[in-house]
Amino acid sequence: MLFKYLSAPLTTAVLGLSLILVAVPVRAEPSSAPAPRIATLDWTIAETLMGLGIAPQAVAQIAAYHEWVGQPELPVKVIDLGLRTQPNLELLAELQPDVILISPMFSNIAPRLSRIAEVETLELYTPGSNTWQQMIQLTLDTATLAGNPQAGQHLVERTEAAMVGCREQLPSETEPLLIIQFMDARHVRVFGENGLYHAVLDQLGLDNAWTGETNSWGFSLVGLEDLLGIDGQLVVVEPSPLGVEKTLADNGLWQALPDVRDDSVLSLPPVWSFGALPSALRFADALTSALAAKHDR
Amino acid sequence: MTARTLPSPFPLALCLLLGAVVVSLAWTALPVERGLLFNLQTLFSPVISSPDVAVLYYSWWPRLSISLLAGAGLGLAGVLMQQVLRNPLAAPTTLGVASGANLALIAATLFAPALLVSGREWVALAGGALTMGLVFMLAWSRGLAPMVVVLAGLVVNLFAGALAMTLLLFNQETLKGVLIWGAGSLTQSGWSDVAYLWPRLAISAALAWLLLRPLAVMDLDESNARSLGVSVRQLRLAGLGLAVFLTGCVVSVVGIIGFIGLAAPNIARMAGARRLGPRMFWSVILGALLLTTTDLMLQQFASSPSTLLPTGAMTAALGAPLLLWLIPRLKLSGNSPGVPAQGLVHRHARPGRLARTLSIMLLAAAVLAIFIGQTSQGWHWTAQWSVLEWRLPRLLAAAGSGILLAIAGTIIQRISGNPMASPELLGISGGSAIALMAVIFLLPAPGNLALVSAGTLGALGALGVLVLLNRRSGYVPERLLLTGVAITALFDAVRSVVLSGGDPRGQQVIAWLSGSTYYVDLQGGLLIAVLAVVMAVATRPLARWLDILPLGPATASSLGIGLNRSRLFLLMLIAVLTACATLVIGPLSFVGLLAPHLARLLGFGRAREHLFGAALIGALLMILADWVGRQALFPQEIPAGLVASLIGGSYFMWSMRRR
Numbered sequence: 001m002l003f004k005y006l007s008a009p010l011t012t013a014v015l016g017l018s019l020i021l022v023a024v025p026v027r028a029e030p031s032s033a034p035a036p037r038i039a040t041l042d043w044t045i046a047e048t049l050m051g052l053g054i055a056p057q058a059v060a061q062i063a064a065y066h067e068w069v070g071q072p073e074l075p076v077k078v079i080d081l082g083l084r085t086q087p088n089l090e091l092l093a094e095l096q097p098d099v100i101l102i103s104p105m106f107s108n109i110a111p112r113l114s115r116i117a118e119v120e121t122l123e124l125y126t127p128g129s130n131t132w133q134q135m136i137q138l139t140l141d142t143a144t145l146a147g148n149p150q151a152g153q154h155l156v157e158r159t160e161a162a163m164v165g166c167r168e169q170l171p172s173e174t175e176p177l178l179i180i181q182f183m184d185a186r187h188v189r190v191f192g193e194n195g196l197y198h199a200v201l202d203q204l205g206l207d208n209a210w211t212g213e214t215n216s217w218g219f220s221l222v223g224l225e226d227l228l229g230i231d232g233q234l235v236v237v238e239p240s241p242l243g244v245e246k247t248l249a250d251n252g253l254w255q256a257l258p259d260v261r262d263d264s265v266l267s268l269p270p271v272w273s274f275g276a277l278p279s280a281l282r283f284a285d286a287l288t289s290a291l292a293a294k295h296d297r
Numbered sequence: 298m299t300a301r302t303l304p305s306p307f308p309l310a311l312c313l314l315l316g317a318v319v320v321s322l323a324w325t326a327l328p329v330e331r332g333l334l335f336n337l338q339t340l341f342s343p344v345i346s347s348p349d350v351a352v353l354y355y356s357w358w359p360r361l362s363i364s365l366l367a368g369a370g371l372g373l374a375g376v377l378m379q380q381v382l383r384n385p386l387a388a389p390t391t392l393g394v395a396s397g398a399n400l401a402l403i404a405a406t407l408f409a410p411a412l413l414v415s416g417r418e419w420v421a422l423a424g425g426a427l428t429m430g431l432v433f434m435l436a437w438s439r440g441l442a443p444m445v446v447v448l449a450g451l452v453v454n455l456f457a458g459a460l461a462m463t464l465l466l467f468n469q470e471t472l473k474g475v476l477i478w479g480a481g482s483l484t485q486s487g488w489s490d491v492a493y494l495w496p497r498l499a500i501s502a503a504l505a506w507l508l509l510r511p512l513a514v515m516d517l518d519e520s521n522a523r524s525l526g527v528s529v530r531q532l533r534l535a536g537l538g539l540a541v542f543l544t545g546c547v548v549s550v551v552g553i554i555g556f557i558g559l560a561a562p563n564i565a566r567m568a569g570a571r572r573l574g575p576r577m578f579w580s581v582i583l584g585a586l587l588l589t590t591t592d593l594m595l596q597q598f599a600s601s602p603s604t605l606l607p608t609g610a611m612t613a614a615l616g617a618p619l620l621l622w623l624i625p626r627l628k629l630s631g632n633s634p635g636v637p638a639q640g641l642v643h644r645h646a647r648p649g650r651l652a653r654t655l656s657i658m659l660l661a662a663a664v665l666a667i668f669i670g671q672t673s674q675g676w677h678w679t680a681q682w683s684v685l686e687w688r689l690p691r692l693l694a695a696a697g698s699g700i701l702l703a704i705a706g707t708i709i710q711r712i713s714g715n716p717m718a719s720p721e722l723l724g725i726s727g728g729s730a731i732a733l734m735a736v737i738f739l740l741p742a743p744g745n746l747a748l749v750s751a752g753t754l755g756a757l758g759a760l761g762v763l764v765l766l767n768r769r770s771g772y773v774p775e776r777l778l779l780t781g782v783a784i785t786a787l788f789d790a791v792r793s794v795v796l797s798g799g800d801p802r803g804q805q806v807i808a809w810l811s812g813s814t815y816y817v818d819l820q821g822g823l824l825i826a827v828l829a830v831v832m833a834v835a836t837r838p839l840a841r842w843l844d845i846l847p848l849g850p851a852t853a854s855s856l857g858i859g860l861n862r863s864r865l866f867l868l869m870l871i872a873v874l875t876a877c878a879t880l881v882i883g884p885l886s887f888v889g890l891l892a893p894h895l896a897r898l899l900g901f902g903r904a905r906e907h908l909f910g911a912a913l914i915g916a917l918l919m920i921l922a923d924w925v926g927r928q929a930l931f932p933q934e935i936p937a938g939l940v941a942s943l944i945g946g947s948y949f950m951w952s953m954r955r956r
Contacts, residue, residue: 223484253486
């Protein structure tokens with residue numbers, strides 16, 4: 001079948017080690033000043049904080065964070081602020097955080113938030129910038145704002161080491177990759193320039209088969225017909241909407257894709273596609289395992 | 298009043314012209330250099346030897362077929378609805394079918410995803426049928442009278458729309474696929490949709506042909522039709538039922554396609570197809586050609602966009618200017634005030650006492666909203682300024698915008714005599730919303746000043762279009778509304794395109810569109826409240842106009858009211874009131890529609906009382922809506938505009954059913 005997760009993920013010593021290192025929170029150096037209470041509206045910042053081993057005081061839409069970002073999980077004590085676009089101001093004022101971290105997407109409510117606490121805006125996916133460099137900067141800045149710059153340095157080094165590890169595991173000859181995610185049975189997001197997946201491909205020395213335009217979040221919404229005629233290994237990032245898999249069996253266009261005919265589509269477990277270093281690492285790991293498993297088959 | 302009428306062979310010429318455009322566009326899209334034979338072979342007996350052939354056979358030809366079929370189906374549905382309801386504004390999308398299907402798909406995706414596996418078209422069809430059933434139920438006790446059906450359809454539409462928007466607000470990530478569907482993408486990847494649609498359309502067309510003669514009798518008066526032995530109610534039921542089935546089938550396969558069902562019958566009529574038979578025939582052909590032309594042009598000129606441009610939304614976007622062009626040329630039923638909304642009006646014996654009761658309720662609601670609320674520790678009665686400073690601006694903004702919209706709504710409903718009229722429908726909210734979305738998407742990090750300026754400019758732009766197009770015709774209410782419908786259609790289109798792309802900034806757009814007092818600070822709240830009170834006082838002298846204008850232009854002129862001058866003035870007033878409120882709480886708060894209605898249902902009959910009562914109800918509704926929205930899902934907040942339309946809509950449906 002097309003969409004089975006790779007049941008036997010390839011875990012090598014390097015990969016395993018790097019994952020354990022990332023998963024275990026780094027103990028902050030004991031310092032005299034108490035850790036600042038941090039509230040954030042942005043899931044990517046929340047993910048980065050958790051990757052740094054720093055639990056935020058409050059995050060917006062926690063249930064949806066767990067559904068879409070998934071890992072790293074937020075501790076139970078983290079308080080839900082409500083909608084990301086309209087966090088509950090009364091609640092936020094009551095919590096009295098030391099700093100509120102936002103991305104430029106929420107800058108229209110920054111003046112209101114700044115009446116409660118200091119507001120810091122962290123940028124990611126700015127069009128025209130190097131995504132990987134920006135992710136590293138975001139990680140370092142977040143760590144500094146959280147009062148633990150070393151944790152940022154650690155996370156960056158660990159992630160870069162893990163990327164090198166992944167790169168060594170890759171089969172020597174890998175086709176360019178065409179990375180898609182199903183929106184419904186006829187439309188997919190195809191990921192290219194300026195996105196998380198593309199940045200990871202760069203780090204792993206892989207090519208992206210999608211050279212077309214993308215929006216400022218690094219994807220393009222296209223019909224299946226736009227995928228035909230593009231040479232490349234098809235990679236589907238889960239989750240696919242329910243029912244899509246069933247309809248694809250009768251979908252003439254999908255069945256006409258070479259990788260589908262050969263039953264060689266790669267399927268990857270869900271990864272937050274607008275994330276930062278923790279998501280990047282999870283994607284790199286899943287992709288490396290899938291490619292290596294396919295190579296061995 | 299007679300509109301310019303064109304000679305009767307005109308529909309044929311128009312269709313030939315459009316047909317020629319379709320053929321030439323199709324020809325340029327196909328690989329011509331390989332010859333006609335090759336291209337036909339890709340349709341009839343393909344040998345899938347290369348990607349191009351696969352794309353042609355599985356995508357290009359099915360897409361052409363589905364656009365012809367869907368356009369034809371919507372054209373037919375539109376003719377049926379307009380004939381049965383005798384209202385040129387009636388269309389598949391105005392009667393709740395599309396929004397019902399939309400809501401059903403959203404709800405199924407979130408709560409019963411297993412249903413989608415067994416077939417999403419069935420879920421959509423069931424949703425559309427349910428909402429239309431609700432509309433029939435609400436209008437049944439009044440014999441499915443045209444105005445009542447349209448009104449019920451509108452309310453159900455808004456209600457379903459508000460529910461869908463609420464679900465969307467909290468589950469944007471999960472619903473991104475449904476958003477694409479809602480924008481109407483004709484993209485095909487096989488022949489299964491065509492196979493699903495064509496037999497259903499064929500059967501519907503046959504049924505429509507059978508209904509042709511009895512439906513044509515309805516061009517006569519209702520009493521005449523009855524005397525000819527036609528059961529009007531059953532006929533309406535059959536006609537509307539068929540139209541719903543058609544819409545449901547089309548919508549479930551390709552998503553919501555705006556404008557075709559509204560435009561095709563109107564263009565056919567304008568082009569000279571008067572009798573029902575020709576009108577039906579040409580509407581079907583025109584619908585098919587309009588949709589196909591749009592779709593082919595989109596494929597041609599937007600070949601590699603970074604965001605998909607969904608055809609359904611684009612027909613609406615391209616159709617809006619066409620509709621604006623058509624309006625001065627459209628033959629409407631003159632200046633007649635239309636069918637009065639019978640049974641909706643009764644007068645309270647003592648409106649003063651009623652107003653006093655409402656004022657006390659308003660005060661109680663304000664006390665509740667400002668002192669009682671939840672914190673992380675549960676429910677609390679608080680009088681601390683550190684908490685009240687967040688609540689007071691919202692209370693003021695809610696009350697103020699409720700009053701502004703209520704007054705605007707009362708004025709427009711009184712001068713147009715049309716229960717469908719509301720400030721939202723005039724397109725002023727839509728105009729300012731379009732500008733706001735543009736700013737959110739074009740500027741990297743827009744501040745509030747940028748948003749407010751853009752919103753004002755947008756509202757003024759929409760107002761400019763309204764004035765420009767209606768100045769010569771003397772601001773005839775029906776025409777004015779139609780202009781509003783066109784601008785609103787444009788707004789819907791822009792919104793669908795923006796949301797279907799799946800850009801994370803869409804969340805901000807949704808949040809703003811649902812009408813929240815969230816973004817108001819104390820200054821803004823005070824400003825809007827003071828403005829509302831000033832406006833409420835300033836409109837009192839206008840009550841005489843509002844009492845007389847509904848009686849018809851002849852009466853008004855004979856009583857010495859300059860029609861053009863008074864209408865222009867009232868129009869400007871409505872625009873300013875709406876723009877102010879829209880800038881604060883977004884374009885979708887249906888208070889402008891509901892408050893004047895509720896005031897009338899309660900018995901505020903004369904204009905002065907009607908204005909005052911509606912203002913009180915508008916403020917009360919918005920304050921309660923804002924408070925409930927903040928508490929119901931604490932710490933998440935449901936925007937006041939959405940809650941208002943849920944509360945107001947429920948009450949409205951209940952009282953319609955009761956009377």
